[in-house]
Amino acid sequence: MLYKYNYLGLVGGGLNPQFPTNEVIIWDDLERSVVIRISDMPSRVCGVRLRRDRIVVILEQMIKVYSFSVESELLVEFETARNSNGLCCLMGHADRALMAFPAKQPGVVRTVDLADPTISIEIAAHESPLACMAFNNDGTLLATASEKGTLIRIFDSQNGLKLHEFRRGTNPAVIYSISFNHDSTLLCVGSGHGTVHVFSLSGSSITYPKRAESNFLKKYISAKHSFVRIQVPTVTKYNQVPFICAFGAEPQSLIVICGDASYYKFNFEKTGDFSRQRFSVFLELNE
Template sequence: TVLVWDDRKQKEVIELEFKSAVTGVRLRRDRIVVALANKLFVYTFNPTPQKLNVIETADNPNGLIALCPNTAMSILAFPGRQPGHVQLIDLSNPKRSPTIIAAHETALSCLSINIQGDMLATASEKGTLIRIFDTQMGIKLHELRRGAEKAQIYSINFNSDSSKLCVSSDKGTIHVFDISAYGKNKQSSLVSAKSYLPKYFSSTWSFAKFSVPESRCICAFTADDCVLVLSIDGSLYKYSLAPDGEAKRESFSKFLELEDENAPVI
């Protein structure tokens, strides 16, 4: 069952029933997308949702979906038939063939589409690299290194003009990358010798990073490019970023008091 809560009315306003377990949900102003183990259901977002599409997918136990937040674009991304592959479809043009992107060699762990609908960010279960692709042609635009050790990626988000990307993982560190034409990201001092060294030494690293106490968290940008971090314990942090990448905590709030130490992972 999927329930939609209206916080102004202080009540449930939509209820959608399914015959099998729901693994993921994405919302925007005009659409509700629900993932089951190997199907996606697309509905209108109104008091009486209408079913628009039913899409057969590969096994998707983690409910990975990315829906463009811009109502003028209808790009939807989900795992492809092969591990590490992404399938992109245009919900507004069902006759258009899907775009298949071989994003990673191992299974996907996170997907995100920017507000303009022209970029897709991906991470695999390995969690060391973030890749960004053009959604129309499937061409790789950027490859960004989060770290060298395996990590579980919890969230990836673009800022409003798609010049920055933030990433959270189970390491408890938030990485911020500059993906503008004048990127401030860091590279190894040995990058000039990249043709003679392993690929790791030519990696593009985040220009800013900071840690929060609870590693199970998600992150996103505010309208003024501060970074918000919401942890599973109900903690909400707001950080501003200086041009040199130094992060400063601007505010902190606590919304929950969790007694269960075995609370589910985000």
């Protein structure tokens, strides 16, 4: 969806796709009609991102950037590592056109300024392939997680400097969602174990353990741990319903929306305590 506007980016999928899987549809929900159609992609479309002046199409090993117009023009394209999940972050602010996506090497993030695609850096974020990433509100910070899902890292998006390293746990997990709060003082991370972890960005988390400690212990100690851990009731490692998490409008509130159409709102304290404030199911997916 384009910010607060009525445009939706649609891609065919499922058992009986409404549209071809190698085509992008821009739908005007106010007019109830298709306004832009980008066809004949060389492979399946894995994702779409929108901003007021750009349409970003994520393919399995390529990203294509088009102008946002009825006669969309291909402006630039980038090769990527295999990216079947359509991993890509795009800043929607009018004054910043920053985009992040997997580079050709596994575990490496590439950031590009779409206003001038020659402005680009690569960040060696993880040893394993990337699984999730997110910008903060102004695009100055980039959070990343790998397919292993044990460490979350935060980088300066301008120079690639690692600023924070957080440990979600020691057992691998799928990372579904990463989100900063409005003023970039907190980070929430949702995993396939059904947990939401909240980390504080206050101060630097890059520390240096004593030389005598083992490599594993060094990594464990040097990474900062969450101060809040919430178990989403309907999601467990045995019932892995995908979900997204984000901070609410009120201070110290969290919103969780699950793939089974359930909605949760939690409040949390600096002590680590939390309480569930609301639960709803919005629709019956079988109808």
